[in-house]
Amino acid sequence: MFLGIDCGTQGTKAVLLDAATGRILGEGSASHDMISGANGRREQMAEQWIQALETATRQALAHADLPGSIIQGIGISGQQHGLVLLDSNGEVLRPAKLWCDTESTPENDELLDYLGGAKGSLERLGVAIAPGYTVSKLRWTQKYFPDIFARIAHILLPHDYLNYWLTGRCCTEFGDASGTGYFNVRSRQWDIDLLRYIDPTERLVSALPELIESHEPVGTLLAQVTKRLGLNENVIVSSGGGDNMMGAIGTGNSQEGLITMSLGTSGTVYAYSDSARVSPHASVATFCSSTGGWLPLICTMNLTNASGALRELLDIDLQTFNQLIEQAPVGAEGITILPFFNGERVPSLPNATASILGLTASNFTRANLCRAMVEGVIFGLRYGLDLLRDTGMHSQTIRLIGGGAKSPVWRQLVADIMDTPVISTRHTEAAALGSAIQAAWCWSHQHGSPEGLEALSKRCVQLDEATQTVPDTERANAYEVIYQRYRYQLSALHSETLDAL
Structure with a gap:
């Protein structure tokens, strides 16, 4: 039994998947608040994501009428590009700037000039950075919150942060890393020199999370999280990914x-x-x-x-x-x-x-x-x-x-x-479903009988023929x-x- 969590802009959704039959047994959800400004600011409190994850998980288990001890793995989907900054104690330094935040447009323009415009960015990174990407948010923080910038110990994306809260490990996978704007999608490596351009002191470079493969686990649950969520200590947390990447798996x-x-x-x-x-x-x-x-x-x-x-x-x-x-x-x-x-x-x-x-x-x-x-x-x-x-x-x-x-x-x-x-698809909240499928894929790799993702998808992703529209x-x-x-x-x-x- 696998739990899929999707931390989106408007709220968090949870699905409980029986990967053996492909059936969704329970669902839950909780809403998020937005901090907005006329200057394009769109931010959220990371603590609210944790509270929403707890609520959605409890609802999914209650809906299925199953105990938390039955969960074998958790997969996390998160809204892409968001910037979560932690200090050396693992505390969040300020509200997370989201994908839809355009306040850092001037900083994005500055970085695009450095890269040689959209064409230069495509040649170097494989993507043309946009205001929503994480990289301009780092430059914006440096410019307007230098005291906070000086305390950065970890740079995480929303799904990375939830994985960190669950396991205590700072890492990310290639899909979500692709949307940061300081990652080369061809070579699948961080662009260290771009981060050194923003801050030559190596602070940002040393704050990067470890890169892991998609089928690798982040780890198992921390003891305090196990108690808080009512799950067992053997639950593995898969790499997870951005909402679009998980949505792809879920379709x-x-x-x-x-x-x-x-x-x-x-x-x-x-x-x-x-x-x-x-x-x-x-x-x-x-x-x-x-x-x-x-x-x-x-x-x-x-x-x-x-x-x-x-x-x-x-x-x-x-x-x-x-x-x-x-x-x-x-x-x-x-x-x-x-x-x-x-x-x-x-x-x-x-x-x-x-x-x-x-x-x-x-x-x-x-x-x-x-x-x-x-x-x-x-x-x-x-x-x-x-x-x-x-x-x-x-x-x-x-x-x-x-x-x-x-x-x-x-x-x-x-x-x-x-x-x-x-x-x-029969289940339209595909990112949460995709997260659960990825968790099952990861679990099978860890237990010596790896099942192909296509076989899992064929069993768990169902099309709703009644919605066929020509x-x-x-x-x-x-x-x-x-x-x-x-x-x-x-x-x-x-x-x-x-x-x-």
């Missing part, structure tokens, strides 16, 4: 020929590759996977957070929101929304703000605004999918996960705009024209920034 995306699309707070599209196929497009991040390969990926900063903002403004629930989308015609009668409430990564517009274009007295309706908002966020994913396809990533079907994947309205919009059939030819053709309108308006407003990429 069976560990071999070429599949594309996964996540419709969560942010939007991601990714596909497995068995080689470091670095894209010439700066917006494509050729991360390592948490399975021994690579995971070319695009990430948009605005998805259900954007639609949620509109629902809050209109004071409507999710059901009403979806009904209004269906009432409006394709293209929302000429309204286009560029939903860059939090800047944007794909296309790369970190300083952009949201725009509503094409409003008239006749089309200014709630239904059109709701449809235009969802079209706008999905157009961003289409923009990214086109970049992946240009890099050679193809699939006959898109596997959908995340909250948006639960909605038939959203599924149809994705199918029509991508002109590709979509299907959801594009409507007429709507898909109409959306091709409307998508080009989106591209034109995007270029008209942000041509100077986009041309510089």
Whole structure:
């Protein structure tokens, strides 16, 4: 029996997986608070992640009506790029800056200049660093909190920190390390010289976590954690990984020929590759996977957070929101929304703000605004999918996960705009499931009878045939024209920034 934990932006989710049958026996969740600022600050208290992990674990065990002693292994998924700083006593030095934090954009620009722009960053690291990446957060901390910077003893990502809390060991694996901005995805090594550029004293270099392979365990639970969670002392903690890497495992995306699309707070599209196929497009991040390969990926900063903002403004629930989308015609009668409430990564517009274009007295309706908002966020994913396809990533079907994947309205919009059939996995919280599967994979390696990840995925990842959605030819053709309108308006407003990429 294996426990999968996903520490996301909005909350922590837990699943209890019987790896022998592939059945999920219990689930739990707990929410997180966000510390936000008008300057792009997005931070969270790491202690809250621990409290949420405890709550979600207890709920999952209660839901399954099983004792904690039955757990054999734990896998942790965490939101990528976040910066958790510890002192020499293992205490957290300040709130964790998150993936969606854009406060360090000036520091990212400074580091990009040092690397030779996006092209130089791609050549050196295999990725073009973006404001959300960890590296600019380090430079920002050095600039604005020098006293804290001087006390740094450990640099961890969110999933690394939870692994540290569970086991007392500071380490990371190649997938999540890929999103730091100081890691070479081709050679799978830290870029030590980049960290020395930020701080020649070697403080950052000495604070790096140990790199381990995806199938290796971090360790077993500390005695105090065993008591706190009600588990047994023999539980192993797998390497874990970033939420996208765990989501890939949780959708069976560990071999070429599949594309996964996540419709969560942010939007991601990714596909497995068995080689470091670095894209010439700066917006494509050729991360390592948490399975021994690579995971070319695009990430948009605005998805259900954007639609949620509109629902809050209109004071409507999710059901009403979806009904209004269906009432409006394709293209929302000429309204286009560029939903860059939090800047944007794909296309790369970190300083952009949201725009509503094409409003008239006749089309200014709630239904059109709701449809235009969802079209706008999905157009961003289409923009990214086109970049992946240009890099050679193809699939006959898109596997959908995340909250948006639960909605038939959203599924149809994705199918029509991508002109590709979509299907959801039966368990849409794929990162938590992927973490549990990885824990089972790790456990089998440790017990002398290693089971292949593909065999585990085949047994544990189930597609929900009821969600199979095919594009409507007429709507898909109409959306091709409307998508080009989106591209034109995007270029008209942000041509100077986009041309510089």
